[in-house]
Amino acid sequence: MNNRLKVLRAERDWSQAELAIHLDVSRQAVNAIETGKHDPSLPLAFRIARLFDMPIEEIFHDEA
């Protein structure tokens, strides 16, 4: 699954650690999501969407 997390984070000038604090996860989790190595659970995807005030489908894109 592709996502725009890195772009959205950069727009706010946040580090991965800062985003991790906002999402209540580890920095390693943010890095894995950004690089597409980890697909977040639905609750975490909702937290991300709420944080950036965007619908989930505008952040995450199915590769299919």
Add this chain to the structure above:
Amino acid sequence: MSYDPKVPGEFERSRAYNLQWLGLPAALLWLGFEILLASGLVGDAARDFVYLPAIFAAGSLVWPLGSLSDSDEFIQRQHLVAASWGMAISGLIAFVYVFPSLHRFLPEIDATLSFAVVAVTFNAALVTSRLRAG
């Protein structure tokens, strides 16, 4: 979200994540020592030298249970992969213990050596999972 001092923050989670990298070298040291002990190359008195790595490696097996509610889903998934491998090896060792006929084909496995093998398997799977996740 209200502040809860008991809930680990990003710093604590990252520190715990990084600390777990030490699990594999500790488990390898432990296993290496147990093999040397089983082969008679070192005496039981030398166990003091591997005491700390063995404690750390044994603790690495307990850690995932203790951090179930504290770690995030990314870390929990890695623990799940590592625990699955560790359990699978435990099952294979149990087969050897359960079926006496297998003893003819395999060397006698000491219980401590078995735990060291499980610890190496668990930590190797954890490291592999982490390296794959970049």
